[in-house]
Amino acid sequence: MLLASVNLNKRLGASGARSNLAAWLREHGAKIVLAQEPFKPADRTPPALGGFTFVGGDGHLAAWVSEDLAPPTVSTPAPWVQRIELEWLLVLHVHLDAYGGASRAAQLAELVTMATAEPGCPLLVCGDFNLAPRPADGRFGEETSAFTTEAERQALQQLMQVAGLVDTTADDVPVFTFERIFNGKPSRFRCDLALLSDHLTATTTVTVDPSVRSGSAAFTDHSALLIDLPLTLQAAEPDDVLFAMSELTGADPASTPTRREYQPHKTAMSRQAPSPASRAVTEHLTGPLDVRSVLDHGCGRGADVAHYRSAGLNAEGFDPHDDFGWPRPQQTGFDLVTSMFVLNVLPDPWQRIQALTDAASFARPGGHVVVVTRSPEEITKAAADGGWTNHHDGFWSSQSKGTFQRGIDPGEITALARRAGLVPAAGAPVLTLPGVCHAVLTKPEA
Structure with missing residues (x-):
């Protein structure tokens, strides 16, 4: 725009x-x-x-x-x-x-x-x-x-x-x-x-x-x-329309999302097994970072929470979509908060910063936040193959479902995280995950 x-x-x-x-x-x-x-x-x-x-x-x-x-x-x-x-x-x-x-x-x-x-x-x-x-x-x-x-x-x-x-x-x-x-x-x-x-x-x-x-x-x-600017503005309402299309067709207005009705929860996968990203966390991060408690922030249906618990960690999950059944926990002060494929489904930088700020609020001072996103290369290819429509700084992956995707590289993750009060973790192990990007961050001591 x-x-x-x-x-x-x-x-x-x-x-x-x-x-x-x-x-x-x-x-x-x-x-x-x-x-x-x-x-x-x-x-x-x-x-x-x-x-x-x-x-x-x-x-x-x-x-x-x-x-x-x-x-x-x-x-x-x-x-x-x-x-x-x-x-x-x-x-x-x-x-x-x-x-x-x-x-x-x-x-x-x-x-x-x-x-x-x-x-x-x-x-x-x-x-x-x-x-x-x-x-x-x-x-x-x-x-x-x-x-x-x-x-x-x-x-x-x-x-x-x-x-x-x-x-x-x-x-x-x-x-x-x-x-x-x-x-x-x-x-x-x-x-x-x-x-x-x-x-x-x-x-x-x-x-x-x-x-x-x-x-x-x-x-x-x-x-x-x-x-x-990487910005898509809302179209003006026609001033010569007497009835909405849903009134003429009998359709439920809620069944046809407008441009602002984002539904990121619809990108959540139904997993029977933990994600490769969560396995990489337990294999490479929890030991070196002395992690004993984990919150999966934006956990979806909770497969990764079950994996963290099976690895002997005190693990909780949270997802703002009520139907997933993971309400906001009362506990804070986690050693590690994970944000797996959350930022890339949020349709603008402000929502991403707010999500990171909320994730950081659950970490203890000196604790860590690990953010994993789909890579720009993967999203660019998926957009070309799927004929996705441009929206803000990314794409509608399905406008009818109200789902959005953007590839986010480690530099952008870090820039957004600084706005949420997080800084890159010095000396943190590097995760090797094909098709994705990540950053390991620290919540500074008070």
Whole structure:
């Protein structure tokens, strides 16, 4: 899903600029437009943008979504920031103070609070920051610009560090997004930014497009950011349908899942024997890690729990699907918590982080969590063979059943696990399991 972020410098009220913007959006297939300074603040009615629905904002910040998509939830915590909920992704759309360094530093401090209100939630902070993140990102003539203060840069670094964000356009050689002549000298800045949760950078492409500020098709004097996110948005409800299809056919509405009715429990296999992954745990991990108690988190029907018990371990299981009969245990403080083929059936990074956070809550401090997933290579092949449909960062393995699959490699497991407060286990044995990936993690001591 392509999101466009651009400072329009109050030009959207002009029909020529509006027409050029609409053509550019069509050319690239953008589905969401986030605009800083889109029109004059005094204009109370936002200009219509062909093919898009206005979903909130004003002359400082405004957002549009493609008319074939359901409008997201948009709020305005402060005049300089919009909060936009895109499925599992939280977007903070910003236009920081253009005139005061102290004000920008204070706004960045407020962003830290907003960004950490839901710990671990996948996050994009984008817009016009009106600052140079590094000295090299701001130039006045041939010298380093003094416009950005060190306090602002420290505040920005604090935001990125605390929220686990990456400055996605920070190349060794800066690509300036704003240039103008000031007092006879060129003033150049990389001030239009996209800060993204670190675990999303492998699946997200961010492109700086300077073409929008030059030539006959120009519509602003800032470069635009094109952010291609691993995100599938809900389709808009038709406004000319009188009856739902289930009413016309007599079908039970619950029998036809909508796009949001995920049913990951339907991927659980009916095993008569323990999984190869659980056998590898007892053969290679429980001894070296001195494991005596195990919780299988997301245990399905419990075949692996029976295996752990047969190996002499104090083992329990938990699965959120009630019909499997493994309710949430009262016991915590397990030496080891296993998560076998759970993350790859959850349809977005936020659910995976939440599942890992819950799994980690059962481990004792200093205990371990082992995560096993299907490999990207295996899922890619299965998707091609089965004609699976793309969805978010993976595939519908069966849209009628509501089942999802994504291949997850060890690096991604670790990046997600860090959001759940887990770290890689130093010196842990490596499991050899064909077609799958794994990571052995530790819950740090308090």
